[in-house]
Amino acid sequence: xxxxxxxxxxxxxxxxxxxxxxxxxxxxxxxxxxxxxxxxxxxxxxxxxxxxxxxxxxxxxxxxxxxxxxxxxxxxxxxxxxxxxxxxxxxxxxxxxxxxxxxxxxxxxxxxxxxxxxxxxxxxxxxxxxxxxxxxxxxxxxxxxxxxxxxxxxxxxxxxxxxxxxxxxxxxxxxx
Numbered sequence: 175x176x177x178x179x180x181x182x183x184x185x186x187x188x189x190x191x192x193x194x195x196x197x198x199x200x201x202x203x204x205x206x207x208x209x210x211x212x213x214x215x216x217x218x219x220x221x222x223x224x225x226x227x228x229x230x231x232x233x234x235x236x237x238x239x240x241x242x243x244x245x246x247x248x249x250x251x252x253x254x255x256x257x258x259x260x261x262x263x264x265x266x267x268x269x270x271x272x273x274x275x276x277x278x279x280x281x282x283x284x285x286x287x288x289x290x291x292x293x294x295x296x297x298x299x300x301x302x303x304x305x306x307x308x309x310x311x312x313x314x315x316x317x318x319x320x321x322x323x324x325x326x327x328x329x330x331x332x333x334x335x336x337x338x339x340x341x342x343x344x345x346x347x348x349x350x
């Protein structure tokens with residue numbers, strides 16, 4: 175029974191990891207798109223004396239989405255900033271305990287709270303069909319606000335996957 179539960183938990187964590195990798199790849203492609211858009215904007219502005227607010231806003235959207243979608247991938251790869259001065263000297267078991275406490279009491283509650291408030295932020299924006307404050311800017315600013323919510327849902331799911339993996343490792347050690 176316990177091994178079948180562990181098997182399903184591992185599959186669920188693997189699915190979350192795969193999602194984070196896909197989203198991370200999307201994020202990496204947005205770097206290239208941002209560079210292309212910035213280059214076009216610079217060429218238009220300095221060689222043709224043309225400026226397009228919508229083009230500038232698309233750059234901001236790409237840049238924002240790139241970072242927001244990168245959160246869950248970086249968390250999956252354990253690439254986030256932490257105090258390695260102490261962490262690197264710990265045994266594997268103590269690292270898992272620190273990661274367990276950090277995930278349970280910091281990562282998950284923080285990501286859940288941001289999800290809650292980001293969804294409210296999106297709802298208010300959607301209800302009024304919020305658009306750019308610039309007259310020639312982009313419509314549907316609420317899409318970016320929804321992406322903010324989605325990014326933190328992905329981060330929350332990745333934190334849950336991390337928690338599952340920690341518990342699975344503790345379970346594996348207990349069975350040995």
